[in-house]
Amino acid sequence: xxxLTTYIPTTHxxxxxxxxxxxxxxxxxxxxxxxxxxxxxxxxxxxxxxxxRYMKNFNVEQFKATLKETPWDSEFIFDDIDDMLSxxxxxxxTALDSNCPWRVKRVAKARKPPWLNRYxxxxxxxxxxxxxxxxxxxxxxxxxxxxxxxxxQFHY
Numbered sequence: 209x210x211x212l213t214t215y216i217p218t219t220h221x222x223x224x225x226x227x228x229x230x231x232x233x234x235x236x237x238x239x240x241x242x243x244x245x246x247x248x249x250x251x252x253x254x255x256x257x258x259x260x261r262y263m264k265n266f267n268v269e270q271f272k273a274t275l276k277e278t279p280w281d282s283e284f285i286f287d288d289i290d291d292m293l294s295x296x297x298x299x300x301x302t303a304l305d306s307n308c309p310w311r312v313k314r315v316a317k318a319r320k321p322p323w324l325n326r327y328x329x330x331x332x333x334x335x336x337x338x339x340x341x342x343x344x345x346x347x348x349x350x351x352x353x354x355x356x357x358x359x360x361q362f363h364y
Contacts, residue, residue, distance in 0.1 A: 262311040
């Protein structure tokens with residue numbers, strides 16, 4: 209008898225099972241929102257890019273329907289357990305790709321200019337925070353604080 213066991217280590221006590229009628233086993237899946245180490249060294253033109261699944265428009269019911277329509281029994285034509293696993297992964301990833309596509313996002317430049325130090329970065333973040341508040345509340349003192357911090361940034 210051959211079995212496929214899935215072990216997913218997590219830091220949260222949250223597990224998901226899909227109730228899809230495949231046989232007497234339920235498929236187990238895990239969703240990772242962000243992986244900081246995934247393709248961290250993948251560089252294009254001096255920038256660092258990460259690859260992640262775009263979950264904004266993910267529809268669970270549509271994903272379940274796709275899994276129900278997937279021909280899961282086609283993986284049992286293989287004799288080797290590794291071929292069975294590869295076939296299952298291909299079917300699952302095809303279903304996942306159709307419902308939750310991959311995205312590539314630029315994280316940061318690999319080489320920052322020498323003048324962009326911690327102080328400047330902190331000031332830029334503070335100005336962005338104040339600008340967000342000023343836009344939200346449309347209060348003249350908030351706009352003035354944002355303006356003063358912008359002037360201060362260039363005279364440190």
